[in-house]
Amino acid sequence: MHKEDILKALEAIVPSNIIKVDEPLKRYTYTETGGQADYYLSPTKYEHVQAIVKFANHHEIPITYLGNGSNIIIREGGIRGIVISLLSLDHIEVSDNVIITGSGAAIIDVSRKARDYALTGLEFACGIPGSIGGAVFMNAGAYGGEVKDCIDYALCVNEQGDLIQLTNQELELDYRNSIVQKQHLVVLEASFSLTPGNQHEIQTKMDDLTERRETKQPLEYPSCGSVFQRPPGHFAGKLIQDSELQGHRIGGVEVSTKHAGFMVNVDNGTATDYEDLIHYVQQVVKDKFEIDLHPEVRIIGEYPSKQ
Incomplete structure (x- = not known):
């Protein structure tokens, strides 16, 4: 299908106001990098997502x-x-x-x-800066807890x-992995079963974790976590630190001097800078410790065209 035909077809199945064409994706990433999406859609209903997926699958x-x-x-x-x-799709309901x-x-x-x-x-x-969908996708966790x-x-x-509705067991949640990744599913909604507790104790624990995060992580710069x-x-951070890579920079991206497990965009860095720095760090750690990082x-999207 031609680009104009795809746009017309999309406008026939979802509201036109949720469709953007040639949308810069750097507006939507924490690294502030990324090229354009051919079509960027922001559905507000589950049936919108289903309609888009069925259309895309068919074509x-x-x-x-x-x-x-x-x-x-990106x-x-x-x-x-x-x-x-x-x-x-950001509703939160408690029962x-x-x-x-x-x-x-x-x-x-x-x-x-x-x-x-x-x-x-x-x-x-x-302190996890992600959405619920992303958290389920990769079984996000921190400080001893996980999804x-x-x-x-x-x-x-x-x-x-x-x-399809998948139970905890059916989700096959493992370290940074899930059936959502393996079967290319998309999460629309999640339900969490929690335990009644003491609000003051809960707040105290959250304050402690927030302080630990703010003290150790380079939150002052754009990064991908x-x-x-x-x-x-x-x-990983200790291996990178022991490889004396903190502060090493490629382009505008460097290994954080605050936490070696992070790479920060300090000077208009690009996705290519990130990717090159990741490969460099992997090689140095491999050479020094015989350990694969x-x-x-997630690194996605097309490489920039050669001019």
Whole structure:
């Protein structure tokens, strides 16, 4: 299909005001990098997502899903096909000890809502800068807690556009992994079963975790969060620090001097700078310690065209 035909077809199945053409994706990523999306859609209803997926599947148009862009690097060449932003699916509802939330809600906001209702179990998420959809996708965790500990189910859409509900066990949540990744699903909604607690104690724990995060992490610069997964028996940040790589810069991106597990955009860095620095760090750590570092951050999109 031609670009104009795709646009007309999309306008026939979803409201035109949720469609943007040739939208710069750097507006939506924490690294402040990324080229254009051919079509950037922000559905507000589950049936919108289903309709888009069914249309794209029928016409073999690739789909990419974005949450709040906190753990992703998008290359300067942008993304072909359709990008679906889930940020408008951000409702948060509390009933007894259960919180049901749309995938676009920030997990920080969900943890605060749990605190407001004196529900314990999501304190670990008070500093994770991601959406619920992204958190389920990668079984996000911090400070000894993870999504796996408290999620009850996730409502997803498969590649055919069908709704499926998966229980905690069916989600196959593992270290930074899930069935959502393996089967190219998209999360629309998640339910968390929590435990009644003491609001003051919950707040105290969240304050402590927030202080630890602000003290140790380079929040003053754009970044993609923790870059590498934890190697078995080691810590990625410690390996990078011991390789004397803190402060090493490629282009406008450098290994943080505050926390070696982070790479920060200090001077108009590009996705290419990030990717080159990631590869460099991997090679140095491999040469020094014979340990492979695997990215936790997702790197997607097209490479920039050669001029």
